[in-house]
Amino acid sequence: MQVEGHQNSVFPATSWPIMLPKASYSLACLLLASAGLCWVAANWEYATSLQKLAGAQALVAVLVLLATWRMPGQAASHNLSAQALFSGLAAVATGALLALVGQIYQTGADPWQLFLLWAALLLPWLLVLRTVMLGLLFAVLLNVGLALYLGVSGLWFWPDGHSWHNVMLVMALVNVVLLAVAEASLPYFKDSWRVGPRTLGMAVAGWLAALALGEGLISGITSVVPGLLVTLVGYVVYTRWRRDLAMVTLAMITAFFLLGVFFASHVETEVTLLLVFFAMFALMVVMVRHLRHLRQQQGVAQVDDDAEQASDPWFMSLFRIAGMGLMAILLIALLFVLSELDVDYAWVAGVVLSLLGIACYRAGKGDTLQELGVVLGIAGLLMVAGGQYLLDHISADIRALGLVLLGVVLYGLVPNRAFRFVVALVVLGVVALLTWPGQAWLNLLGFYSSSSSFSSSSSTFANVLAWMPAYQRAWLMAVGAVLALGACWRSGAAERRWLPLGWALVLLAQVAAWFARSPGLAGMAALALPWQVTFQLWAIWLGCAALPVAVLAAVLWRVPGMTHLRVLAPLLLAVASVGWMGAPGVAMALLWAILGHAQRRPSLLVFGVLALLGYLAGFYYQFESTLLQKSALLGLTGAWLLLSGWLLARYAPRAAMAPQRGLDEANEGGNVLTQPAETAAPADATAAQQGPTVMPSRSEVMASGATASSAVYVAQDQDQAQDLAQAQAQAQTQTQSQAQAQAQAHAQSQRQGRGQSEAIRPPLRPTPTWRRAGLLVGLALVLGLANATIYQKEQILAHGERVVLELAPVDPRSLMQGDYMALRFGVAQKLGRWLMAEPAHDAEAGTLVGQRRGYMLLRPDADGVFQLVGRSANADGTGALSFSPVDLVSPRQADGAAIVGDNTAPAVDHKSKPDGSVKQDGTAAVSDHAVVLAYRLAPHGEVHIGTDAWFFPEGQADRYAQARYGEFRVSKQGTGILLRLLDEQRRPLP
Structure with missing residues (x-):
């Protein structure tokens, strides 16, 4: 492991010439893909169904062909190669194609069918390529699909298969199986960072936690014991056979949470609450001590307690944060129950608790007193923060100052990294809210609502003033994060002191940037603002955009051999920053990625990447600029980054790139120890001179989380x-x-x-023939299935029976949901009310509810609107459908009326023609224009026919609000496709 002074030094020169072009190309691809998505969404209405479907299939085909193409050069990892990237994009595009087919032909199929079909289509690519991205995507799709299926259909082979307990338990067991498969296939996926197993381990923990929360408070031990058994098995496996301290920590966190839920469900008196607190505290101390023992057992040198706790790996810090948070909440609840504490004086008790916590920690020579001090300190801080926020009769500045003083004392006197992080996060977060002008931060909760858009003509100026503090706080916290993380470069002691503060500022800055609106340059042109406000906006936007540029320039200035890149890279980034002016979330995410790479902190680098993806996803739903404006802005910025990547690769120092390429080639062949960034040895002599190095032991590598x-x-x-x-x-x-x-x-x-290529470039490695064949076979399956589905739906549209159904009244608040509207049909509501009211008195109704599916018989009234006249559970072996009478009450006549009376319709033989003859296939149309329409029953009793939503282009909400009817095409087998919406006169919407 690197000595303390070198552990977080700047990456050697060989890494930056490789990293900068790759990062530029990756960001360019991301922005261009986002631009294409916005452009397609903006022009959706003007494209025909054929153009949409052909374009989606062409995209999948192009991506698969690019994955099969022999790309020049090799990446440092199998999972970071161009083939892995293109195959992952093709897998995502496959899901988009399936969703597009379902959206165009709105049959209302269950969502679980889409996800499970998507997962099945990925299997050929997963088997031949074996990349982590494909594996994780498959696991996510399988989890979502199975959860949706079990929520609708339950377990047909299990008594009470619809219960939450059984569904959550089955999902946890499924992920246990996936985890075992991932561990067995780890060498094939070349997952040296164990991303797959750890992600699946978190999925198992999540389902077990949901199981305990869902019914742990009711059924108690029956919901907790299965989870405890799973965590026990995981503990044994990952301490003896597949040693991984991160997975052991995850198992302990899960067990701690499950036991906490179980004990909380049995709290009845103050005494039992007190016993639960002491029991959970003792358990936390034992677990922390055991984790430290395991870490020392693996070869980590014994150091003093403060230094050891300050240098805990990230997963042990997470365990401490979770444990101290839960214990602090229990302690606060205990204090309020025992002393009947007044909320107005809670901050006084919090100060006392904080001082007691400091005293316990400073006096403690072992785990027990120090852990008690940490819990007391966090509980006291939370009480002070909450109490200060609720004290309206004292100036907010004074309250903020008092909270800061307490935070400084706690941060300085308790040198525990997890504790310091929580203190910094709570204090800075509450201070930011206390000093927010007019407490307008509450408006942040509705920042995706179109009614709060900058472009609102009645309150444009007020909206800008309300959101200005978010920009300011994002910039201030980002500057503080840069300074705190920069101080970590000096020494190990400085890192222990400033790293928790830096991480707290990173999270708060990204949250503030997330909530800051992004009108962009195009949106600003439409705002009539005073020049003072405009100047302030431009100044803060410029400050946010300049941060990553300044940090990149400062970092490259310290790296030797970067003659051209020292000037070229910051200059190219500065020009690209114009594209995300007014979108501080992008600038902040890039800032964290740059700092993470410079300081060898993969967690910070990964956080920056995830923050960028999340911000771009949210940017799509912001209404300050149109989709076309977003498309143009993202496209131009992405094109510039493509050019920047080429320039960076063109002018990179070749002598520095050569050793890295050699290492990349060796890593691809499996000849070099793949280490995490924190423990990696220096890659050149310059870095080696900064401090002596030794190879990390097996235990040190595992203790570092990789x-x-x-x-x-x-x-x-x-x-x-x-x-x-x-x-x-x-x-x-x-x-x-x-x-x-x-x-x-x-x-x-x-x-x-x-x-130059003859000297430094490794020979090309063509993709094996069997991998190419697998990619092409998977492509053929995707396109074949998609086109077969398209043909089937087109046949229904061309030859199906025309059926007009009346839309039922819905809550106006749920009618419009962004770019789609919720649909409810009168016949479906009527059948649903009957099914929920009659199962106890009607055997067939009980059968219908149990099967979750069935058929309804519809007949047109005098206006040509079809009404419900019958229903049936299933067809018998000859194809006959026996419909029982149903009360005929039109939703237009009596919406919400009870189903009473004796208006009935005669039973109909579905295999008879109107003239009494029978067709060869036994599925002739019902006489008198009656139509059979299939339906499905949702878990909460809602009857769905066709689809329950209608998607429309951006800005078309007023047009589709006039819809009163839906026009279907129904096949002879009862499959219905919603064709279009009609107005009150049953005409297509204008």
Whole structure:
């Protein structure tokens, strides 16, 4: 492991020439894809169904063909190659194609069918490529699809299969199986960071937590024991056979939560609450002590308590945060119950608790007193923060100052990293709210509502003033985060002091940037604002956009050998920053990614990437600028970044890139120990001079939260693992020497007039034939299934029976949902009321409810609007449908009326023609223009026919609000497709 002074130093010169072009190309692809999505959405109404479907299929085909193409060069990882990227995009595009087919032909199919079909279509690509992205996408789709299916249909082989308990338990077991498969196939996926197993482990924990929360308070032990058994098995597996301290910590967090829910469900008196608090506290202390023991057992040097707690790996810090948070909440509840504390004086009790916590921590020589001090300190801080926020009769500035003083005392006197992070997060967050002008931060909760848009003509100026504090706080917190993280470069002690504050500021800055509206340059042109306000907006936007540029320039200035990149990279980023002026979330996300790479903090780098993806997803739903304006802005910025990537690759120092390419090639072949960034050895002599290095032991690598390689993971003997690591370190050193020799040969070949590629570029590795075949087979399955479905739906539209159904009244608040409107049909509401009211008195109704599906018989009235006259559970073996009478009450006549009376319709033989003859297939149309329409019953008793939503282009809400009827095409087998909406005169909407 690197010594303390070098652990977080700037990446060596060889990494930046590789990273900058890749980052530029990746961001360009992301922005161009977002621009294409916005452009398609903006022009959706003007494209025919054929154009939409053909375009989606062409996109899938192009991406798959790009994945099969022999790409020049190799990535440092199998999962970061161009083939992995294109195949992942093709998998996402496949889901978009399936959703598009369902949207155009609105049959109202169950969502679980889409997700499970999507997952099944990914199997050929997953089997031949074996990338982490495809594996995670498959797992997510399988989880969503199965959860939706079990929520609708339940477990047909299990008594009471619809219960929450059984569904959650089955989902947890499914993810346990997926976790076992992921562990067994880990070498095939080359998942050295164990992303797949850890993600599935979190999924198991999530389903077990949902199981305990859903029915743990009712059924108690029956909901908690299965989860405890699963966590026990996980603990044994990951401490003996597949050693992973992060997974052990996850198992302990899950067990701690499950026991907390179980104990909380049995709290009846103050005494039991007190007993629960002490029991949970003792359990937390034992678990923390055991985790520290496991970490020391794996070879981490014994240090003093403060330094050890300050240097805990991230997953142990998460356990501490979760544990101290839960214990603090229990303690606060205990105080309010026992003392009947007045809310107005809660902050006084909080100050006392905080001081007691400091005293306990400083006096403690072991885990118990120190952990008690941490819990007391957090509980006191929460009480002070809540009490200060509720004190309206005292100035907000004074309250904020008092809270800051308490936070400084707690932060300085309790050197625990998790504790310091919580203190900084709570204090800075509450201070930001206290000092918000007019407490207008409450408006942030509705920031996606179109009614709160900047463009609202009645309150444009007020809206700008209300959102200005979000911009200001985002910038101030980002500057503070840069300073705090920059201070971590100085020494290990400085890192322990400033890193928790830096992380708290990072999270708060990104949250503030998320809530800050983004009208953009185009949106600003439509605002008639005073010049002072306009100047303030431009100044704060410029400040946010300049932060990543300034940090990149400062970081590159410290890296040797970056002669051209020191100027070129910040300049290119500065020009690109014009594109996200007014969108601080993009600038902040890039800032975290740059700092994460510079300081070798993968967690910060990953957070920046996820923050960028989340912000772009939210940007699509912001209404300050049109979709066309968003498309143009994103497209131009993405094109500039493509050019920037080419320029960065063109002017990168080739001598520095050569050793890295050698390492990349060796890593791809599995000859070099793949280490996490925090424990990686320096890649060049310059970095090596900054501090002595030793190879990390197996335990150190595992304690840092990552695995060195699959070989080190499965080795049972620690000495054997150490020998293997040392051998691989020697291989790495030899590879570096060979790569440097190649670089020297390359430089000499350039002087002699020969091309550069012969000296430094590894030979191309064509994609194996079987992988190409698997990709093409998967593509054929996707396109074949999509076109078969399209043909089937087109046949229904061309030859199906025309059926007009009246829309039922719905809550106006739920009618319009962004770019779609909720649909409810009168016949469906009528049947649903009858099914929910009659099962106890009608055997057939009970059968209908149990099967969740059935058929309704519809006949047209005098106006041509079809009404419900019958229903049936299923067709018998000959195809006959026996409909029982149903009261004929039109929703137009008596919406919500009870189903009473004796208006009936005669039973109809579905296989008889109007003249009494029978067709060969036994499915002739019902006489007198009657139509059979299939339906399905939702878990809450709602009857769905066709679809329950209608999508429309942006800005068309007023037009579709006039809809009163829906026009269907219904096949002879009862499948209905919603064709269009009609107005009050049953004419197509203008």
